[in-house]
Amino acid sequence: MRNAALVFLTLFFIYSAQAQDSTEVIIKKKYTTQALGEYAVPSINGILEDEAWNLVEWGGEYIEWQPDENTPPTHQTKFKILYDSKNLYIGVRCYDTEPDKIVKRLSRRDGFEGDWVEFNIDSYFDKRTAFSFTITAAGVKGDEFISNNGNNWDESWNPIWYAKAHVDDEGWTAELRIPLSQLKFGSAEEQVWGFQSTRRFFRNEERSVWQRKPVDQPGWVSEFGELHGLKNIQPQKQLEIQPYTVAKTETYEAEEGNPFRDGSENNITAGLDAKIGITNDLTLDLTVNPDFGQVDADPSAIALDGFQIFFQERRPFFVENKNIFDFRVSQSEAGNTFGSDNIFYSRRIGRSPQGYPDTTDDEFVDQPDNTPIIGAAKFSGKTKDGWAIGVLESVTAQRTATILNGNGDSRKEMVEPLTNYFVGRLQKDFNQRNSYIGGIFTATNREQIPEQLSFLHDAAYTGGLDFKHQWANRDWYVGGNLTMSHVQGSEDAITNTQESITHLFNRVGAEHVAVDTTRTSLTGTGGNVQIGKIGNGHWKFESGATWRSPELELNDIGFQRQADDVRHYTWIGYQTLKPDSTFRRVGINYNHWTAWDFQGNHNYLQFNTNSWQNWKNNYRTNIGFNFAPIEYSNFALRGGPRLRQSPWMSFWNSINTDNRKKLRFSFFHNGRKALDNSIKTYYMEGGFVYQPINALRISAFPSLQINHDKLQFIDNFDDVNGSPRYLNGEINQRTLSMSFRLNYTINPNLTIQYWGQPFISRGRYSNFKHITDPVAKTFDDRFVQYTDEQTTLSDSTYTIDEDLDGVTDFSFDDPDFSFVQFRSNLVIRWEYIPGSEIFLVWSQDVSRDGDPTNGLLSSLGDNIFGQKPQNIFLLKATYRFVL
Secondary structure (H helix, E strand, O other), rough: HHHHHHHHHHHHHHHHHHHHHHHHOOOOOOOEEOOOOOOOOOOOOOOOOOOOHHOOOOOOEEEEEEOOOOOOOOOOOOEEEEEOOEEEEEEEEEEEHHHOOOOOOOOOOOOOOOOOOEEEOOOOOOEEEEEEEEEEEOOOOOEEEHHHHOOOOOOOOOOOOOOEEEEEEEEEEEEEEEEEEOOOOOOEEEEEEEEEEEEEEEHHHHEOOOOOOOOOOOOOHHEEEEEEEEEEOOOOOOEEEEEEEEEEEEEOOOOOOOOOOEEEEEEEEEEEEEEOOOOOOOEEEEEOOOOOOOOOOOOOOOOOOOOOOOOOOOOOOHHOOHHOOOOOOOOOOOOOOOOOEEEEOOHHHHOOOOOOOOOOOOOOOOOOOOOOOOEEEEEEEEEEOOEEEEEEEEEEEOOEEEEOOOOOOOOEEEEEEEEEEEEEEEEEEEOEEEEEEEEEEEEEEEOOOOOOHHOOOOOEEEEEEEEEEEEEEEEEEEEEEEEEEEEEHHHHHHHHHHHHHOOOOOOOOOOOOOOOOOOOOEEEEEEEEEEEEEOOOOOEEEEEEEEOOOOOOOOOEOOOOOOOEEEOOOOOOOEEOOOEEEEEEEEEEEEEEEEEOOOEEEEEEEEEEEEEEEEEEOOEEEEEEEEEEEEEEOOOOOOOOOOEOOOOEEEEEEEEOOOOOOOOEEEEEEEEEOOOOEEEEEEEEEEEEEEEOOEEEEEEEEEEEEEEEEEEEEEEEEOOOOEEEEEEEEEEEEEEEEEEEEEEEOOEEEEEEEEEEEEEEEEEEEEEEEOOOOOOOOOHOOOOOOOOOOEEOOOEEEEEEEOOOOOEEEEEEOOEEEEEEEEEEEEEEEEEEEOOEEEEEEEEEEEEEOOOOOOHHHHHHHHHHHOEEEEEEEEEOOOOEOO
């Protein structure tokens, strides 16, 4: 009771103290535009010489936003805005007394390098979403769709618009032409839009804005000024058609005797994407035989905990408007709440086939690499009335593997059934855009699942409701969501789900769950609820709780690491609002998390404190410390009993030099150590970015990870001398990698990019043991370690003779490993006209198992150099028709 009273008094004090600062009223600025009328359309050449610009007055009087908010900027900026029935025109002048020092760094689209000016347009006037257009002094365009009141900036949005920049004696100027078809707005006779403009003055790393935005004011779009004078403009229904063709050649090392791996493959494909404006607010995206080949490769990674690894979506069809379909189960400011778990994870669509045929030694398999998407459609947008709508429908093809035996006989076996994926999302703003409520529904349906794929669900459905309410000028908020899942299938499928690492109903000692092999469905729930203060003053906080029932299952079309978890979290943060003689900004945070399972076991307690600093010289650093006095894992023994983890401490720290410099460095490291030395980990990554000229950028970031864990899971054995054995070992793992990038920008529409990453992870096991008392307080009391006399290694197999009677009690493969990989991409992109591109891609991959007894560097060299890589050469051409 005393703790509850203390928390209440602390929050009341914070609220009361900050309420005194809330009396300041920020005046909303207004700019009035005018129609072109009889004047000629401005030519977009970056020079404000057209007579039409004389129709309107200058807007200006920018105010500094960073680093010293509400002070005069180093140089002023001003703009003019015109419009006609099809376009919005913006002319801008950025004053600079030293124009020869204006930084004109080149990059591809959305690079945001050097000096730039940006315009944000809330044409919905919903105070939550906006369209952002940026032009740099070098003429590079950037465009983003802003959602969630500035918390999400989607760079994948690529509208067709036109802009040029020009440097003169007074600084630099730019002209923009934005087709109204690329914006969304209502049909009112006279429009009022939200409007904001930001300028980056690169030399001082300074941001100034047209509409003042205090640092401690929450949100972004809600604080815009207003654009007036738009009369009699008609919403434009968008219609775009983009056919494509891809020619692909693949070469690799031939496998002797394998007719499916003869050393090369060639194919040509074609398809069509279309974007149809059903209304000005809502767009229908269609794709036929889409090309979902990724230009960027996923980074190399190895997970020893058994859980799946989350990778970002990169495919354009799914990335665009992804914010509408986003439904995270437990996102929080505090973190450590499985924040990547999402009801919709688009990489499930078109995944690699989940089945693989059983074969004999004399058989060869032609296994498909991916599952083709026959067709997909996406209906999405946001109406003037505040309805956000998203509907996605996709069908993936049935895939079969071909098996050929030594006699030349072949057969086919299904490895992925025909599958339909559906996602529906709806969200409504109300209460003057201060609140919203929404819902989501997903469905996965598979047809004619054969016996060899009986582990797959016939159908999977999820539903969710989410809400958020803000008050006191959006400084305070309460929000949350409720999630429900239902999967159904054969007895094998549901048994497989119950025994998967996400659930582990078969774990020993769990009284609240048990595997039921007769079940043909599973229904679970999850959710999150939180309250917080994000604005008005130095102090911020969030506190909440999230849960996942043991039966919650999202992985058919979502992403979920584990179930059976109830978690409380709290975050309290302090930030400075003004620079001083040492720092531009500083933040200090406190977090804690605690978790239980649905049996009531207290499995986790962790405390954290951290701080970030933006120094006067524009260096950026941070440091953080964690302490976890309580940790138990229901998953470490993969179906064995709940295992106690020793209390541990950890740290992290990073430093980044001034990112304006041509040569800049960064370094990050973290470490973790159990108090009894049962776990020691350390990771470090450092590197540089060098930009000798505006067109060339080179970076290299090597990293090293060390993992020393005395209780690393190996395998479970059901009956050894009358009882199970939960086999663990001591692992010494080293992972070495380096990411290297080279970007050369010939002009903003023609770029050459190279990325390469050598990677090696080597693990050596020793001191094998089995768990006897998994929750013992002392580490050495949790297991019995096998002696050298009990352990024998022969032909890559360990045998264990527990009672030394000369009879093997059980055996297991040598768990030592060495995985070596080198991946690289060389990409030439040419946007020959706005929206139409040609890609030339050369991708390489060398993946091999090395010798764990060798050193890291020697094994890396032996398994990369001199090996024949897999090469993919790809030529892709698109043409974007705008009708």
